[in-house]
Amino acid sequence: MITLPQLPFAFDALQPIISEKTLRFHYEKHHAGYVNTTNTLIKGTDLENKTLEQIILTAASDTVYTKLFNNAAQSWNHTFYWNSLTPEPQKHQISPEFLAQINKDFGNIEELQNLLIEQGLNQFASGWVWLVLNNGSLQVVTTSNADTPLTKPNLKPLLCVDVWEHAYYLDYQNLRKDYLTGVVKNLLNWEFAANNLEQIT
Numbered sequence: 764m765i766t767l768p769q770l771p772f773a774f775d776a777l778q779p780i781i782s783e784k785t786l787r788f789h790y791e792k793h794h795a796g797y798v799n800t801t802n803t804l805i806k807g808t809d810l811e812n813k814t815l816e817q818i819i820l821t822a823a824s825d826t827v828y829t830k831l832f833n834n835a836a837q838s839w840n841h842t843f844y845w846n847s848l849t850p851e852p853q854k855h856q857i858s859p860e861f862l863a864q865i866n867k868d869f870g871n872i873e874e875l876q877n878l879l880i881e882q883g884l885n886q887f888a889s890g891w892v893w894l895v896l897n898n899g900s901l902q903v904v905t906t907s908n909a910d911t912p913l914t915k916p917n918l919k920p921l922l923c924v925d926v927w928e929h930a931y932y933l934d935y936q937n938l939r940k941d942y943l944t945g946v947v948k949n950l951l952n953w954e955f956a957a958n959n960l961e962q963i964t
């Protein structure tokens with residue numbers, strides 16, 4: 764069985780960028796729903812005692828598992844998304860080492876922020892925008908629906924932003940760019956990304 768991890772901040776902590784109402788729905792309905800469906804689907808099967816990562820990799824290997832893959836990957840993606848956000852970005856700033864790599868691969872932090880916003884905006888319909896490490900270089904990529912970099916051996920996820928409509932529609936209606944700009948400029952946890960990078964390199 765997999766569990767729904769605790770949200771790393773209070774429901775109202777990300778206001779005004781993300782409202783308490785959006786965060787409650789997103790976590791208690793959407794994220795919890797993916798976790799519950801995953802558990803229903805693995806109950807009584809060989810996957811019941813596997814880790815979430817193992818379940819995702821197995822489910823990605825065969826289309827008979829499509830429903831399980833979607834729910835398991837969404838469970839993982841959402842936990843990664845909550846950890847990518849912080850109500851106190853000043854406490855989780857970019858380290859000099861990480862900034863040096865960002866400058867090398869993107870020019871400067873503003874260029875990286877703009878890429879996250881632009882690519883998140885250009886992701887057609889539902890999906891995710893990610894900062895990843897790809898063969899030693901930082902890169903911004905998007906995935907569709909539940910798809911996750913976890914299943915792509917060359918991509919190591921460092922942080923992500925959810926661009927499904929349920930992530931922003933109550934607050935911004937169709938204005939995905941306003942949501943993305945608010946999140947990318949004000950709520951990203953760069954320390955989380957740097958820690959993920961350190962674990963790889």
Ligand code: MN
Nearest residue numbers: 793925927930
């Ligand atoms: Mn979501």
